Amino acid sequence: MSQKGTNQKAVESGKGNTSGGGTGATGITPIRSVDYAEWYQQVIKAAELAENSVVRGCMVVRPWGYGIWERMQRELDDRIKATGHENAYFPLFIPLSFLQKEAEHVTGFAKECAVVTHHRLELKDGKLVPAGELEEPVIVRPTSETIIGESFSRWIKSYRDLPMLINQWANVVRWEMRTRLFLRTSEFLWQEGHTAHASEKEAMEETYKMLEVYREFMETVLAMPVFVGEKPAHERFPGAVRTFCCEAMMQDRKALQAGTSHYLGTNFAKASGIEFVAEDSSIQSAFTTSWGVSTRLVGGVIMTHGDDDGLRLPPSLAPKQVVILPVIPNPDAQESVLRVCEELAHQIRKAKFGENAIQVHIDKRDKRGGEKNWEWIKRGVPIRIEVGPRDIDKQQVCLSRRDKGHKEKLFIANSELPTKVAEILVEIQSNLFAQAKAHQDQHVIESISNYEELKKFFTPKNAEKPEIHGGFVRAKWCGDPQSLSLLDELKLSVRCIPFDQTGTVGKCILTGKSATQEVLIAKSY
């Protein structure tokens, strides 16, 4: 809860406007260039997205943050259904024995499992103690391959039952050592797709297809450009044959694994007994896949689009896309100003952003205008509209966009407002993507060819207080797992083997041996 160490830093670095009322030049203190990690925490706080729970490692997602997640869910769920999948729900608890079925899966998740061993509490010496020990403990799902596999094994009898295309929206628990709001919490919300197919070819097509669904979703809805590629062997999901991913570059140039899609071969089918009778009457194991994205994406959006004044939301993610701020200089003006605000909101709601009506909120709270304005800047609402008596006289409003400086204002005639708002929302969406893409392009480096240069590139000039540095290095690699210890030393990792290989041969950046592939190397979250 109290993060004394980090907040002290904030105060040292300048103003320390931790809870509103600040008078700094920027909405958020510290600014990104001073302390990026602390900036991230302060944005979450100022935008009222989430907070640490009293439960270790878990977060409380506040309405504005949850609204963003709901927008993501809506958009992604449509896409998952459009590709033929159906939603279902499987239990939170998984019998301990299930986890043991797939050998790699065990070693991958055993260390971070929450285990339920009792089913009752008894009062003993004034204290509640666990009682009623379970014969077989259950674990809280860290992921659901095994429990869904059990259902699949009963649902699938014939090749005619395939493909089985299932998705579930759920919470999962991984007992993490070190947590950060949205990026890594012990409990998180996600979607996990689980599919079974008659052939390797079909299953691989599914794996690629869902990765592409993620990429399209991240780039068009989150306005977050990503690299797509395959994880090297040592970074695979426990039990997977191949793992593919979307990797995004945050503004501190570190990589965020934003989504993964796994081809599981017959590993889980064999473990769970997912077998079917094929056309030739032979009994075969199914080929399965799984794929997921989580509330981590909210963290990704913050670190992709946020600026020194707080969050900036792509319109497609904003729970409210337009906030109207009534300006009421004296009590007499109140009635007429609010009436005009209602009327304008009504008109704007008739316009659309994409398929949906534009979401408008009138902030009628009895607070000072400047204060409310700053609150919405920090929360990242795409468009703010001020309406006061002087505007009413001129039949216009004063509009500010979150993708421009907060002092920049546009005056727009009431009659044109709905059309203009719709246009501007589209512009903001594409501007945010363009800015993120430009940042990404600028910090992908291809000219580094040996370890010394790599080390130099990822070493900050100021060791005491590292400035934002580094980026993604696109380099040749020989594929030798032994060579990775060199990356460990620099706290780097191979983020992925991107799909768009240029195919040119060359020497491995780590060993100098002849390279077999191009990889993206970066520091990661």
Place this chain on the structure above:
RNA sequence: CGGGAUGUAGCUCAGCCUGGCUAGAGCACUAGUUUUGGGAACUAGGGGCCGGAGGUUCAAAUCCUCUCAUCCCGACCA
């Protein structure tokens, strides 16, 4: 699980070293007044088992012992 630190108001902290007044400040909150077209000012007010237990003492937020919790740095990760 190793190394380091911290627990005092809703939040951020001062006070502890050198024990003693009614335990403080800023922010937040409530009320009033003046303000109001870009983060208001003033006045008043509410709010504390000083993490918990034990000890030393005439007297403990302060000293001692134990304990619990949290945070930071490492190993794990969507």
